Amino acid sequence: MATTYRLTEHHTAGGMSRWLPYLAELQPEFFCEVSPELAAERCLVHLGWATIVTARNAVEARVLITQRIPALTVAGRRLHQVGLPYHWGWAGYSTGDSANDLVEISLDPNVHIQEDKAFACDIRPGRRPRGAARPALVREYRRRAGITERTGTAP
Amino acid sequence: MSDGRWRRRGGRAERPMVPRAEFTSYYGKPVLNPPVWKGRDIAGYFFLGGLAGGSSLLAAGADLTGRPGLSRVAKTGACAAGLVSLAALIHDLGRPARFINMMRVFKVTSPMSVGTWLLSGYIPAAAVAAATALTGRLPRLGAAATAGAAALGPAVAAYTAALISDTAVPAWHDGYPEMPFVFTGSGAMAAGGLGLLAAPAGESGPARNLALLGQVMEMLAFERMTRRIGMVAEPYRAGRGGAYMRAGQVLGALGATGAALTGTPLLPAGRPRRVVAAAAGAALMGASVATRLGVFHAGIASARDPRYTVVPQRQRLEERARARAGTGTGGHGREIRG
Amino acid sequence: MTAIDVQIGPRPAGQPDGMDSYPGGQPRMGFFTDTSVCIGCKACEVACKEWNGVPEDGLVLTGMSYDNSVGLGADTWRHVAFIEQQRPVSVPDGDPAGDPAGDPAGDADAGGGDGDGGLRWLMSSDVCKHCTHAACLDVCPTGALMRTEFGSVVVQADVCNGCGYCIPACPYGVIDQRKEDGRAWKCTLCYDRLGAGMEPACAKACPTDSIQFGPLDELRERAAARVDRLHEAGEASARLYGHDPGDGVGGDGAFFLLLDEPEVYGLPPDPVVTTRDLPSMWRHAGAAALTLAGLAAASFAAGALGERLGLGGRR
Numbered sequence: 001m002a003t004t005y006r007l008t009e010h011h012t013a014g015g016m017s018r019w020l021p022y023l024a025e026l027q028p029e030f031f032c033e034v035s036p037e038l039a040a041e042r043c044l045v046h047l048g049w050a051t052i053v054t055a056r057n058a059v060e061a062r063v064l065i066t067q068r069i070p071a072l073t074v075a076g077r078r079l080h081q082v083g084l085p086y087h088w089g090w091a092g093y094s095t096g097d098s099a100n101d102l103v104e105i106s107l108d109p110n111v112h113i114q115e116d117k118a119f120a121c122d123i124r125p126g127r128r129p130r131g132a133a134r135p136a137l138v139r140e141y142r143r144r145a146g147i148t149e150r151t152g153t154a155p
Numbered sequence: 156m157s158d159g160r161w162r163r164r165g166g167r168a169e170r171p172m173v174p175r176a177e178f179t180s181y182y183g184k185p186v187l188n189p190p191v192w193k194g195r196d197i198a199g200y201f202f203l204g205g206l207a208g209g210s211s212l213l214a215a216g217a218d219l220t221g222r223p224g225l226s227r228v229a230k231t232g233a234c235a236a237g238l239v240s241l242a243a244l245i246h247d248l249g250r251p252a253r254f255i256n257m258m259r260v261f262k263v264t265s266p267m268s269v270g271t272w273l274l275s276g277y278i279p280a281a282a283v284a285a286a287t288a289l290t291g292r293l294p295r296l297g298a299a300a301t302a303g304a305a306a307l308g309p310a311v312a313a314y315t316a317a318l319i320s321d322t323a324v325p326a327w328h329d330g331y332p333e334m335p336f337v338f339t340g341s342g343a344m345a346a347g348g349l350g351l352l353a354a355p356a357g358e359s360g361p362a363r364n365l366a367l368l369g370q371v372m373e374m375l376a377f378e379r380m381t382r383r384i385g386m387v388a389e390p391y392r393a394g395r396g397g398a399y400m401r402a403g404q405v406l407g408a409l410g411a412t413g414a415a416l417t418g419t420p421l422l423p424a425g426r427p428r429r430v431v432a433a434a435a436g437a438a439l440m441g442a443s444v445a446t447r448l449g450v451f452h453a454g455i456a457s458a459r460d461p462r463y464t465v466v467p468q469r470q471r472l473e474e475r476a477r478a479r480a481g482t483g484t485g486g487h488g489r490e491i492r493g
Numbered sequence: 494m495t496a497i498d499v500q501i502g503p504r505p506a507g508q509p510d511g512m513d514s515y516p517g518g519q520p521r522m523g524f525f526t527d528t529s530v531c532i533g534c535k536a537c538e539v540a541c542k543e544w545n546g547v548p549e550d551g552l553v554l555t556g557m558s559y560d561n562s563v564g565l566g567a568d569t570w571r572h573v574a575f576i577e578q579q580r581p582v583s584v585p586d587g588d589p590a591g592d593p594a595g596d597p598a599g600d601a602d603a604g605g606g607d608g609d610g611g612l613r614w615l616m617s618s619d620v621c622k623h624c625t626h627a628a629c630l631d632v633c634p635t636g637a638l639m640r641t642e643f644g645s646v647v648v649q650a651d652v653c654n655g656c657g658y659c660i661p662a663c664p665y666g667v668i669d670q671r672k673e674d675g676r677a678w679k680c681t682l683c684y685d686r687l688g689a690g691m692e693p694a695c696a697k698a699c700p701t702d703s704i705q706f707g708p709l710d711e712l713r714e715r716a717a718a719r720v721d722r723l724h725e726a727g728e729a730s731a732r733l734y735g736h737d738p739g740d741g742v743g744g745d746g747a748f749f750l751l752l753d754e755p756e757v758y759g760l761p762p763d764p765v766v767t768t769r770d771l772p773s774m775w776r777h778a779g780a781a782a783l784t785l786a787g788l789a790a791a792s793f794a795a796g797a798l799g800e801r802l803g804l805g806g807r808r
Contacts, residue, residue, distance in 0.1 A: 181756070
């Protein structure tokens with residue numbers, strides 16, 4: 001499960017805070033936070049790279065291993081969490097992949113803030129593929145999970 | 156890693172009754188900021204200062220005992236060392252153009268301030284002494300300058316030890332009682348080495364003696380210092396500092412052996428003696444350079460590793476707490492002391 | 494500070510904390526940083542940089558929890574430290590509603606299914622301590638470092654020539670050299686703001702009043718009361734740091750309430766101003782200088798002795 005949240009140092013989508021050196025230096029890179037158990041399971045290295053994949057997209061983030069993001073036990077099943085701050089984008093003093101690229105655009109009706117804050121994902125070590133290989137990776141995941149454009153829409 | 160506490164074993168305590176310290180730091184980051192000085196400039200200056208101070212003493216003695224060759228060598232050496240020192244010190248400043256700001260104040264609490272004023276008296280004296288010796292003019296002025304340089308020379312050689320000890324750097328501060336003797340011993344070696352290297356063979360006896368005496372003093376002082384300061388002595392034995400110190404010891408031993416040989420009939424006079432003397436002199440000067448670099452880098456290493464700051468201080472706190480508890484004054488313990 | 498300053502050791506008697514003070518009785522001002530209410534927002538870091546025009550100093554993800562500033566230096570005058578700890582929770586659960594003492598930072602229960610022990614996230618805003626006996630000030634050879642009428646220690650940037658002596662002298666590792674610039678820089682306690690009757694930028698920006706600014710005696714009283722309240726509430730690990738005029742630097746102008754040992758935060762457990770040992774250092778240096786002169790004399794005497802005893806010609 002990925003869960004997105006804010007950091008104190010940046011503001012919403014980061015379009016305003018990523019351009020300010022004083023804020024950018026406080027949180028300079030897009031990172032994901034994982035528990036030590038998940039890191040051990042998926043061979044993630046502290047300050048290394050990880051690729052987070054959903055049915056929509058794949059993004060890359062630096063890894064921060066922390067006890068603050070615990071593994072949950074839900075209905076008797078171990079569920080790991082991946083914490084993702086959503087402040088990054090491709091432009092600015094500090095750049096990085098956007099966490100909200102992992103979900104569809106679902107905006108709250110008043111201020112158009114991304115509604116989805118928690119969703120299923122996979123995480124793997126290493127940087128994400130570039131170019132055409134990136135959607136190819138995502139298509140591979142969809143194929144394995146049996147996800148099509150009609151998934152979740154049937155009555 | 157996310158747990159923020161890096162627990163590492165502390166080093167050996169200096170007294171066996173103090174238990175081995177568990178040690179915590181902030182992600183292994185240094186507590187202190189290490190000096191920003193450059194080794195070539197500052198360790199170079201320590202060497203040159205010692206060389207100059209010792210040489211001024213040799214120059215004065217040579218004048219008094221009628222050894223003009225040794226006198227000229229020593230005076231030239233002191234003057235050259237002094238001038239290059241000045242260049243090195245100004246070069247090492249963050250704002251070299253503002254070097255004259257050193258003379259805004261005189262502060263006894265700042266060895267660098269004291270040194271500035273010492274050098275501002277010493278360097279002109281050494282320069283005049285050398286100039287009069289080399290040109291042969293104004294001999295009375297030259298004699299006064301030689302005396303002045305000889306009076307200030309020992310201070311120039313010794314104050315730099317107070318300078319580095321007057322910091323928070325554990326390897327330098329904790330060694331402050333012996334450091335001046337390490338420095339003056341090393342200065343004596345360098346000055347004696349120069350005399351052996353460059354002075355006429357018949358006049359270099361005192362230079363040889365000074366080098367040998369200096370080497371013994373430096374060795375004894377260094378041993379005593381590193382034995383006394385406990386774990387903080389580790390950077391003098393390991394890493395870059397340790398490597399330079401060992402090089403200094405080897406060169407010093409070689410130089411001392413060669414120097415001693417030149418004082419015995421074992422070496423045939425003439426060319427062999429001159430060659431050995433020159434080699435010994437060079438080795439002794441090299442030993443002094445290596446020692447200064449060793450002390451310099453040992454200090455930097457001790458500032459970079461939080462262990463050398465945290466462990467001795469933690470031990471000190473615990474000793475004080477034990478002492479308070481032992482005398483029944485029932486101190487508040489660490490909670491108030493902080 | 495006068496041009497000729499020959500004082501070593503404690504300052505003249507009759508001054509509070511032994512401080513120099515200007516006639517007119519401006520009390521000594523300082524910081525009390527109560528880290529038990531710090532939320533790690535870093536507003537202090539940003540406000541400080543904005544007010545003082547301090548350059549950004551490096552976009553590096555450090556992995557030291559949320560601390561990407563690493564430590565105090567020439568370009569970081571307020572530094573927020575983050576420490577994640579596995580600690581048993583000391584304040585009993587279920588008390589927040591009735592607990593008047595406030596909630597020491599982050600003792601939430603961790604581990605959705607596992608809930609063993611607790612997780613504690615310590616946050617602390619570090620700053621120049623403006624020591625009573627400031628080693629940086631003592632060793633500065635140009636007089637650039639000076640004591641202000643507020644009791645703070647300030648570098649005069651137009652005087653500093655970057656000799657770098659203050660840097661290894663500081664027992665807390667605060668002051669440092671700005672590489673491109675060459676000079677030494679550190680917190681000024683917003684000297685320019687104090688002169689206008691304002692509080693320093695960091696204290697102004699702090700949303701929880703973790704950073705409190707005011708007359709130092711008043712802050713010390715407030716801090717003692719705060720520690721007592723925390724102890725009553727069960728937070729036994731709360732302690733003051735740098736508050737004691739009897740410590741190795743004579744007490745700090747900026748002192749702290751910590752929730753663990755100082756070294757956990759990167760602070761020295763028992764800092765001592767290096768100048769305390771300077772009189773002894775001078776004595777030893779003097780002895781070494783005299784010894785050197787003695788060795789030189791002996792070197793010539795040995796030669797003369799050798800000649801007298803007929804040990805061969807002049808060598």
